Amino acid sequence: MITNTELQYRGDLYPSRIVSYKHDVDSVFFYTDNNVILKVTVIRDSLIRFRFTTKGYFSNDFSYAIDKNHSQGYNFLEVSDNETYYQIKTSKVQCRIQKLDLRLSVFDLDGNVILEDELGFHWEESYEYGGNIVKMSKASKEGECFYGLGDKATQLNLKGKRLENFATDQYAFQKDQEPLYKVVPFYIGLQNKQSYGIFFDNTFRTFFDFCQERRNVTSFWAEGGEMNYYFIYGPQMQEVVTTYTDLTGKPELPPLWTLGYHQCKWSYYPESNVKEITAKFRELKIPCDAIYLDIDYMDGFRCFTWNKDYFPDPKRMVAELAENGFKTVVIIDPGIKIDKNYAVYKEALEKDYFCKRADGPYMKGKVWPGECNFPDYTNPEVREWWAGLFKELISDIGVKGVWNDMNEPAVMEVPNKTFPMDVRHDYDGNPCSHRKAHNIYGTQMARATYHGVKRFAYPKRPFIITRSAYSGAQRYSSSWTGDNVASWEHLWIANIQMQRMSISGMGFTGSDIGGFAEQPSGELYARWIQLGVFHPFCRTHSSGDHGNQEPWAFDEEVIHITRKFVNLRYQLLPYLYTMFWQYIEEGIPMLKPLVYFDQEDAQTHYRNDEFVFGNQILVCPILEPNALGRRMYFPKGEWYNYWTNTLVPGGKEMWVDTQFDEIPLFVKAGAIIPKYPVQQYVGELEFDELTLDVYYKEGKEKSVVYEDAQDGYDYKKGRYSLLSFQLTGKSNKLIIQLHKEGKFETNYSKYKLNLIGLPFKIKSLKIDSEKVPFDKEAFEADNYLVVDKEFAVLQLIGE
Numbered sequence: 093m094i095t096n097t098e099l100q101y102r103g104d105l106y107p108s109r110i111v112s113y114k115h116d117v118d119s120v121f122f123y124t125d126n127n128v129i130l131k132v133t134v135i136r137d138s139l140i141r142f143r144f145t146t147k148g149y150f151s152n153d154f155s156y157a158i159d160k161n162h163s164q165g166y167n168f169l170e171v172s173d174n175e176t177y178y179q180i181k182t183s184k185v186q187c188r189i190q191k192l193d194l195r196l197s198v199f200d201l202d203g204n205v206i207l208e209d210e211l212g213f214h215w216e217e218s219y220e221y222g223g224n225i226v227k228m229s230k231a232s233k234e235g236e237c238f239y240g241l242g243d244k245a246t247q248l249n250l251k252g253k254r255l256e257n258f259a260t261d262q263y264a265f266q267k268d269q270e271p272l273y274k275v276v277p278f279y280i281g282l283q284n285k286q287s288y289g290i291f292f293d294n295t296f297r298t299f300f301d302f303c304q305e306r307r308n309v310t311s312f313w314a315e316g317g318e319m320n321y322y323f324i325y326g327p328q329m330q331e332v333v334t335t336y337t338d339l340t341g342k343p344e345l346p347p348l349w350t351l352g353y354h355q356c357k358w359s360y361y362p363e364s365n366v367k368e369i370t371a372k373f374r375e376l377k378i379p380c381d382a383i384y385l386d387i388d389y390m391d392g393f394r395c396f397t398w399n400k401d402y403f404p405d406p407k408r409m410v411a412e413l414a415e416n417g418f419k420t421v422v423i424i425d426p427g428i429k430i431d432k433n434y435a436v437y438k439e440a441l442e443k444d445y446f447c448k449r450a451d452g453p454y455m456k457g458k459v460w461p462g463e464c465n466f467p468d469y470t471n472p473e474v475r476e477w478w479a480g481l482f483k484e485l486i487s488d489i490g491v492k493g494v495w496n497d498m499n500e501p502a503v504m505e506v507p508n509k510t511f512p513m514d515v516r517h518d519y520d521g522n523p524c525s526h527r528k529a530h531n532i533y534g535t536q537m538a539r540a541t542y543h544g545v546k547r548f549a550y551p552k553r554p555f556i557i558t559r560s561a562y563s564g565a566q567r568y569s570s571s572w573t574g575d576n577v578a579s580w581e582h583l584w585i586a587n588i589q590m591q592r593m594s595i596s597g598m599g600f601t602g603s604d605i606g607g608f609a610e611q612p613s614g615e616l617y618a619r620w621i622q623l624g625v626f627h628p629f630c631r632t633h634s635s636g637d638h639g640n641q642e643p644w645a646f647d648e649e650v651i652h653i654t655r656k657f658v659n660l661r662y663q664l665l666p667y668l669y670t671m672f673w674q675y676i677e678e679g680i681p682m683l684k685p686l687v688y689f690d691q692e693d694a695q696t697h698y699r700n701d702e703f704v705f706g707n708q709i710l711v712c713p714i715l716e717p718n719a720l721g722r723r724m725y726f727p728k729g730e731w732y733n734y735w736t737n738t739l740v741p742g743g744k745e746m747w748v749d750t751q752f753d754e755i756p757l758f759v760k761a762g763a764i765i766p767k768y769p770v771q772q773y774v775g776e777l778e779f780d781e782l783t784l785d786v787y788y789k790e791g792k793e794k795s796v797v798y799e800d801a802q803d804g805y806d807y808k809k810g811r812y813s814l815l816s817f818q819l820t821g822k823s824n825k826l827i828i829q830l831h832k833e834g835k836f837e838t839n840y841s842k843y844k845l846n847l848i849g850l851p852f853k854i855k856s857l858k859i860d861s862e863k864v865p866f867d868k869e870a871f872e873a874d875n876y877l878v879v880d881k882e883f884a885v886l887q888l889i890g891e
């Protein structure tokens with residue numbers, strides 16, 4: 093415990109006695125005798141905001157992260173007090189604020205402490221910049237665990253670590269290296285089987301210390317701005333994550349093709365090379381939906397231009413690629429080359445859209461094109477202008493997606509790799525320095541890009557990918573984890589990063605499969621693709637410095653493994669699309685770390701490797717060379733080995749044998765997994781049946797399948813199809829009830845049931861209680877049962 097004398101020695105100040113309070117519709121203001129005001133706002137019964145000022149008044153309330161459409165409203169709010177504290181009670185939690193020193197604590201309704209201030213709010217005045225370094229410390233309980241914070245390249249459980257949030261271009265980052273590209277100041281605490289969340293919405297450089305400096309204390313602080321944080325009550329992690337995601341916003345559905353496989357390299361050029369690569373995918377029958385053009389497609393790295401030597405007729409090329417099922421995605425960076433003959437530069441200069449230094453000159457820095465100026469994306473007028481620049485690329489040329497890079501922002505050849513801190517920003521009418529705008533810069537660029545691409549792609553859906561992101565960026569863009577390395581350690585990192593991003597509200601993320609820097613062995617590439625197909629965004633990318641990284645850069649076996657796993661991803665597209673839909677509707681993370689899946693089971697608290705893909709598929713990558721199996725933990729439930737169909741009971745650790753062309757993959761008993769036929773790209777085939785892998789279970793299990801037109805916005809008008817299956821297994825009977833919703837008519841007319849683990853031989857079939865003929869021989873030949881699409885109850889009755 094730090095004493096007050098120590099604090100004063102450090103220059104920290106802390107609030108004093110509450111002298112009065114005021115209460116309006118949803119907020120309570122507590123005033124102290126040293127100008128500190130605490131504003132407590134109840135947003136929902138389980139979501140409370142705490143905002144502090146030391147000035148005696150609050151500045152304009154503005155946040156880029158909070159989604160204006162987040163759910164609000166509560167059932168119950170009551171304020172009371174006794175001698176020592178004030179109490180605010182909702183239908184989920186009670187919050188106490190000490191009269192003596194403003195320290196606060198939150199309890200569940202049974203009186204269990206969920207979160208408790210240690211010193212609570214304190215601060216240090218910043219004489220250099222003005223304002224305060226704002227700090228918060230919480231008492232941490234024995235056994236408490238911590239998760240979240242975006243893209244951190246370290247163990248999933250953050251206990252014992254200190255982490256920093258400052259968007260940074262971290263080429264070839266290492267395990268535990270800090271800080272990285274993304275800034276998600278949101279964490280989940282788990283203690284005594286209860287989860288809660290903290291979102292510290294402050295865009296200055298922030299730090300989190302999870303019991304590293306002091307064993308029983310968790311703290312977080314920022315180099316400026318306000319102590320402004322949201323407390324989210326679970327008690328299940330699902331409630332914490334979905335509430336956070338609702339607060340910071342959910343994306344729209346991406347077009348289905350973006351969930352296919354993407355191929356990228358720095359760089360594919362000229363046109364003939366792009367054509368060779370795409371043709372090879374078709375020749376080898378490895379499905380692929382997107383091909384990327386990195387910076388070399390441009391004329392001297394000038395954004396929104398083309399190198400006409402390499403790409404003489406981009407529109408024709410993009411159209412030809414599209415005919416073959418390839419969507420073209422191009423990179424666009426923030427640095428605009430200083431060149432008075434370059435239209436984009438000239439216009440931005442004329443309109444005064446570039447960021448300026450404190451004393452007036454434009455911010456100048458080197459990136460790929462050489463000396464550049466940088467648009468101030470925190471100015472709404474600049475965002476609008478930027479959005480308009482996409483007209484030619486999207487409407488005329490037919491590009492389908494835009495890749496925003498270097499938007500931390502990255503600057504070359506300077507020690508801090510970014511803008512000097514005195515650079516000025518508009519911050520949507522709240523002018524500030526780069527200290528405050530740095531972490532949000534990339535997100536505002538992605539936001540402007542998203543609006544542009546959406547405008548010109550309409551009525552189709554846009555696709556954006558960004559490297560830098562702050563909380564809320566998921567509303568506009570997918571992301572990737574930046575410049576990783578072709579190493580086994582990075583495969584381990586990628587696995588954890590994607591789970592962490594998923595529970596940090598930014599699920600549509602992937603790693604550069606195979607590694608960006610250096611060259612993977614065939615084995616490493618194969619193991620990476622085997623994991624990468626289970627990541628929401630699935631793209632191979634490499635720097636090209638050390639050789640090629642297309643599947644055929646490796647031997648036949650690796651080509652075979654790539655095809656096998658990419659095929660599996662394409663078969664699972666309806667499953668993947670359904671999990672995406674659950675993410676956009678309810679904020680449910682697409683990848684679920686084991687601790688998310690079952691927080692009550694302490695065995696899951698420190699697991700890093702296994703995760704649940706969607707709701708019913710358990711994935712465990714192979715992360716070492718020469719491994720023909722591994723130990724893994726099976727969470728609660730029963731799990732079918734995907735490759736052998738043998739059933740494994742959950743709740744224990746076990747060794748699992750695998751081949752080089754397999755990874756441990758399990759399906760939850762009772763699941764009904766929808767599958768499409770393998771296609772070389774989304775929309776290649778029309779098919780008249782939907783395969784359903786039905787995994788028998790004694791008991792009940794629910795599965796859903798969401799489908800729509802795969803692009804466009806009709807789904808928002810009810811033109812979607814939602815199938816809800818309820819499976820009920822008995823010793824000699826399997827009942828499948830089907831409920832349908834939505835106005836979208838799928839093309840297929842039947843279901844092809846693949847029955848797995850049935851403990852009885854089928855004697856007869858009933859559809860909606862009418863007996864229907866059962867062709868025993870045909871069934872026994874291939875184990876498939878074809879059923880008409882229109883059924884409400886299907887019964888398989890045993891002998």
Ligand code: GLC
Nearest residue numbers: 357358386387423497574575
């Ligand atoms: C950055 C990106 C990388 C890209 C390269 C060239 O390093 O992270 O993905 O290929 O720039 O544009």
